[in-house]
Amino acid sequence: MDSSVSDLKNIEKLVFYFFCDSSDFNGIPLRQVSQDLNLDYEESIDLIKELVKSGIVSIQSSTNPHIIGFKHHPVQSQLEILEDAKSIKVVKQSFGKLEIEMEQTEYPICLYPTPEYTKENRDVDKYGYAKYSVELAQSEPQLSFRFFETDILERYSNEPRFDFEFQDFSGQISCKYDEEGNPILREEDQIFLKSFGLGFDSSGARVVAALLCDLGKLSSEHQVAWGAKEIPSTECKVLDDYYNNLILGQWITSKSVFTALIDEINAIYKLTESIFGVPLFHKELDGEHRPKNFTFFFSPTSKNYYDFINLLDKYLSENINKSFFEGSLELEELIPIRDNMVERVQKGTLRLLEEWVSQSFRFPDDSFPKKMLKPLKDVRRERQKPAHKVIENDYDPKFIDKQKKIMEACYISIGSLRRNLQTHPKAKSVELNTHLDDEKVKYF
Known part of the structure; x- marks a missing residue:
């Protein structure tokens, strides 16, 4: 057999088995190929270029080439990078008694078998039904x-028994542990999904986005469950804020309407406590840890919608502190009942707030306080619907729009x-966030 043909075959096997033996789906460094096979470095690159042309080998060149990052690059780009790599030199650096050889480049290169090659040659039976582990094993980015x-x-x-954390545009899932640090779920459910985020399908509907590398760490059972709910990626895109933060490491400069509303409620708490000695709201709200139904990750069912309404009403009208109005308003009113008799009735929190706003501020239109607080009253009325009739748990995308509209209205009202x-x-x-009025608030 011609030596070059033999060398090609040896490189092909080395790249393939290095990838298969790696528990993290890593590639073999470019220079290691010539070292392991006792080949001239530049000649090995020429051989590797032939394997790239043949669709057997694919390269990654970046600050972290040890994983297949975002995609497999065009063949011509790979060939040019490999040709340029011939000029990369190795220098020795000493750290005490330790001497290390390092390549003089910011973008080292690692080699991988192509997806086409692994699908044809790799046995993935050991992964069973773990769909995303199989994809990683078959050289998917x-x-x-x-x-x-x-x-x-x-x-x-x-x-x-699962810990579920939500931020504005992302979240995290893990199993819970008991006081002794032992998981309280069976082994198949002891999962950790490092991050999931917000995306949109071709119609603009919200979807969940997750990285393949994180999905591949789920148990086989959970990978099957996620696979059953997968949407073709060609129809979807990731929210820019999530992508820029997770992948590019950029700060998120916008916030969701949910966070914005919580910030407004907390600002009012601080203002009223400082100005009047008594806060308008019973408590400040926790913006870091909030339920799923107070996020964009809202599955449009009637149950989720009314759970959201119930929570929103608790944050708003139920959170209003009646003690705030003592001394400035009558907290009760007399209601005629019969035979010249009256009943003393407590005024509701929204009624008190409207009266207080009317007497505390000047408006060009006397109807303004009623209009301003109408969204809060709408929430209260909406909350009462399930109390008066049985509501089936229906799935309907209209609940997304209803959630969006009512959140926007309440945010404007409280602001x-x-x-x-x-x-x-x-x-x-009173020290408040100076950007309350100019932050980018997203509704989706």
Whole structure:
């Protein structure tokens, strides 16, 4: 056999078996090929270029080439990078008694078998039904996204033995542990999904996005469950904020309407406590740890919608502190009942708030306080619907739009109240987020 043909075959096997033997689906460094096979470095590159042309080998060149990152690059680009790699020199650096050889390049190169080659030659039976582990084993890019219907999250959010963390545009799932540090779930459910985020399908509907490398770490059982809810990636895209933060490491400069509303409520709490000595709301809200139904990861069912409404009403009207109005308003009213008799009735929190706003601020239109607080009353009315009739748990995309509209209206309402409070002379000494009025708020 011609030596070059033999060398080609040896490189092919070395690249393939190095990848197969790696538990993290890593590639073999370019220079290691010539070292392991006792070949001239530049001659080995020429041989590797032939394997690239043949669709057997693919290269990654980046600050971290040890995984297949976002994609497999065009053949011509790979050939040019390999040719340039011939000029990369090795220098020796000493760290005490330790001497290390290092390549003089910011973008080292690693070699991988192509997806076509691994699909034809690699035995993936050991992965069973673990769909995403199989994809990784077949040289699919680790930092590529997969997309899913939002109800995939129901399995975890409805199970109290899972920890479910939500941020504005992302989240994390893990199993819980007991006081002694032992998992409280069976082994198949002891999972950790490092990150999932918000995406959209071709119609603009919300979907869940997750990286292939994170999905591949789920148990086989959970990979099957996620696979059943997967949406073709060609129809979807990742939210820019999530991508820029997760992949590019950029700060997120926008926030969701959910965070924005919580910020407004907390600002009003601080303002009223400082100005009047008593806060308008019973408590400040935790913006870091909030339920699934107060996020964009909302599966459009009637149950989820009314759970959201119930929570929103608790954050708003139920959170209003009646003690705030003592001394400035009558907290009760007399209601005629019969035979010249009256009944003393407690005023509701929204009624008290409207009266207080009317007497505390000047508006060009007397109807403004009622209009300003209408969204809060709408939430209260909406919350009462399930109390008066049985509502089937239906799935309907309209619940997304209803959630969006009511959140936007409540955010504008509470923001308007906060801005009016800031006109009070004592408000100048209250330290608030200076960007409350100019932050980018997203509704989706």
